[in-house]
Amino acid sequence: MSEKKRIVISRYIGERAMSLLNELDRDEWDIILWKENEPASREWIEKNVPNATGLLVLLTDKVNESLLEIAGPSLRIVSTMSVGYDHVDTSALRKRGIKLGFTPDVLTFAVADLTVLLCLMATRNAGEGLTLVKNGQWPNLAFGPFTLCGPQIGAGVDGTKPYTVGFVGFGRIAQATLKRLAPYDISRCIYTNSTSRQAPGPQAPSEADKELAKSLGVGEIFAAPLDYVAKESDLVIVLAPGGPSTMHIIDERFLRAMKNHAVLVNTSRGTLVDTDALVTALREKWIWGTGLDVVEGEPLIKADHPLLALPRAVVLPHIGSATTDTREAMAMLAVTNLVNGVLGRELEREVKI
Amino acid sequence: MSEKKRIVISRYIGERAMSLLNELDRDEWDIILWKENEPASREWIEKNVPNATGLLVLLTDKVNESLLEIAGPSLRIVSTMSVGYDHVDTSALRKRGIKLGFTPDVLTFAVADLTVLLCLMATRNAGEGLTLVKNGQWPNLAFGPFTLCGPQIGAGVDGTKPYTVGFVGFGRIAQATLKRLAPYDISRCIYTNSTSRQAPGPQAPSEADKELAKSLGVGEIFAAPLDYVAKESDLVIVLAPGGPSTMHIIDERFLRAMKNHAVLVNTSRGTLVDTDALVTALREKWIWGTGLDVVEGEPLIKADHPLLALPRAVVLPHIGSATTDTREAMAMLAVTNLVNGVLGRELEREVKI
Incomplete structure (x- = not known):
């Protein structure tokens, strides 16, 4: 296993948002990225999340007890690219002291x-x-x-x-x-x-x-x-x-x-x-x-x-926030939350859980 | 043939608009009405329009030379329940001195x-x-x-x-x-x-x-x-x-x-x-x-x-003006134009042709 710290991003989120990851020194950080437009499989997430410090997800990715168990105690931040967080078990996060970032307002x-x-x-x-x-x-x-x-x-x-x-x-x-x-x-x-x-x-x-x-x-x-x-x-x-x-x-x-x-x-x-x-x-x-x-x-x-x-x-198939401008702004805010979270800084937008 | 004067209405236009026809004395006026929601057939219009004084039409009814020939010299007013009048041959109307009413603004x-x-x-x-x-x-x-x-x-x-x-x-x-x-x-x-x-x-x-x-x-x-x-x-x-x-x-x-x-x-x-x-x-x-x-x-x-x-x-199938409120207002304006036209009064809204 690599000795670098790792963050896991479960979806392709566009070039502009990805460029914000440049703040992380690649000698220190492994960035594990699902590159497709479709959701990453549960299998892929479970395979990559162990020992991760940060995890970026979308609405379709369930963040529950079992996933947090698999991730282990290294996890500091879950950043969801959404304003809702029904897919995240907030009490499971709270008891582990994991922060939750989200992307309100821009949508x-x-x-x-x-x-x-x-x-x-x-x-x-x-x-x-x-x-x-x-x-x-x-x-x-x-x-x-x-x-x-x-x-x-x-x-x-x-x-x-x-x-x-x-x-x-x-x-x-x-x-x-x-x-x-x-x-x-x-x-x-x-x-x-x-x-x-x-x-x-x-x-x-x-x-x-x-x-x-x-x-x-x-x-x-x-x-x-x-x-x-x-x-x-x-x-x-x-x-x-x-x-x-x-x-x-x-x-x-x-x-x-x-x-x-x-x-x-x-x-x-x-x-x-x-x-x-x-x-x-x-x-x-x-x-x-x-x-x-x-x-x-x-x-x-x-x-x-x-x-x-x-x-x-x-x-309509849940396209409320589906404009290119908005999704790009959501992706950028989600990455900013993720980076701040893994570096131990205040999140730009944090859910108080 | 009846000795009454006649008006021909090529479509069902709703009760509120129809009630405006009560201004016409039925001893003097025959009101020939197509009662269905579908357009009247050309055949029906051509059968009923001879010797008419007034004719109320919609966008789907072509008012051209041949129809005006069939109507004969009694026709004083064509009232279209529409803002556009591409379906009406305005020069054919003009040369016969027939007025054209339409229904702008309400839509x-x-x-x-x-x-x-x-x-x-x-x-x-x-x-x-x-x-x-x-x-x-x-x-x-x-x-x-x-x-x-x-x-x-x-x-x-x-x-x-x-x-x-x-x-x-x-x-x-x-x-x-x-x-x-x-x-x-x-x-x-x-x-x-x-x-x-x-x-x-x-x-x-x-x-x-x-x-x-x-x-x-x-x-x-x-x-x-x-x-x-x-x-x-x-x-x-x-x-x-x-x-x-x-x-x-x-x-x-x-x-x-x-x-x-x-x-x-x-x-x-x-x-x-x-x-x-x-x-x-x-x-x-x-x-x-x-x-x-x-x-x-x-x-x-x-x-x-x-x-x-x-x-x-x-x-979409040309539903720009398709609200109940608007179509009712258009129908009422079209009937008002028709009645004013057959009685020789100023039209509420006349196309200057």
Whole structure:
């Protein structure tokens, strides 16, 4: 075995990010790199991780007890190129004193853009339209006045219709999404956060809410309980963290409370939405449609998944942060965290575990 | 034959619009209505149009010399439920003194929304992503850092990247589109109009340009020649009228001048883009991708159309104005034009022919 210290990188992460590894003296450090665009096999990771000081992973790599056992006591840092860390057993890291780096913020705009995209796709029948054209059915499409018509986001034809956007979770990505929706003339934005979620009724707008409403030109913004968001919103956008506290936060009760013409968009984590209840809601027309970038059990969503048979469900394969700019910035931040971690420095962005 | 005067309506246009016909005394007027959502057959129109005073049509109904001959000298008004009127022979109307009503403005927001949708779909690989998921390929998708990545609209991860949106045509819909793109941080908007198109170089911003830039928070806005828009834009949006003067305005020369990472979106008329040149541009990667709501020769776009084999081409079946709100407003305006026309009053919205 080499006497050098080693770091293991489970994915090709692009030249710009790789160049940041030049800070590590190669006489002292072995850099073990999976060079392909596909995920490294579990076997490859397990073979290379023993005695590693640092490990860089992506969402598809599970970092659990067994992997940490294999890695051994040398491991100081796990750096994930993602904002979520459901794939990492944080308590297993904590008890070993291993730091966890992640890549928040740099993906805010890319995910907000994709959220707007799904709001528009789901309301405007873009999934069904695209499929019709691909299948050669455009020539036979009855061009009736209401063919493929959907609800219009915002204040409507003459700008006077009240329109409410509801957010489940109202962090940076949600606020960037609201900023992008503001030009559609949004009269009201209501949101839940961890305190308002179970409150007895809507809350008075905070000073921050008032300032945001003014700067974006949105009628009013305030926090409210979950059932109020369900009942009052024309468009519900789910942008909350995953984990046990938000598991199936969108359930049958929530979906039944929604307006018939309302649309549900989820670009955060699949676990937040009870898929079976959503399928029923679409089949029985409790709601108008849905746009999803994340689905429970992904990526194991096969062609016979019940969501995929529903024309009003638009499903994308978790591409929220998939812009070249953003992924490059995430890769660079992940490598910076890794290098800082193995050199015993403060991480640029550390998950407090 | 009935001695009543008659109006002919070639499509089911919804209850709210139909109720506006109550202004016509049924002892005096026969209302001949095609009740289905599909287009009326040519045969049905030709059978019913003789001696009509008014005719309401949609884009799929050709109003030409032969139809006007069949209608006879009683016809006073053709009311089309559309903003475009390529399907109407205006000179044939003019020489008979028949008025033409249309339905502009009410569809501005719906088309602007769909234009943003196509900008996002084309840059973010939404067509390919959707197809992958539908075909059950999500489980096998190599989740590499750059899988399905596309260019990011706007100023990028840290908000500092210059980004230019170019418009070919800069009327109401284009300006409403720019308003919706402004939150993505657009440093520059350049546009052609009928005067700047052939000018030797970019023009100084007009007062209106400066005011619009200030109100939207866009860095600068100015008119420029067509080749300047091609060369300088990261995103080109075609929103100009159809007809001979704009036929194939986007041709091989334009596409070759575009940036390799740029995207072309057309939500106006298919005739503005040379489809063969666009197919070559995508195959040979002169440009990054395209989003189209309109295609030359539509709706006869079959499954073997060369555009549909290209993963970076997103094609929707002309649903720009397809929201329930907008189509209802268009139907109501079309009926108002029709009623005003047959009663000899000023039209609400008349095409000056």
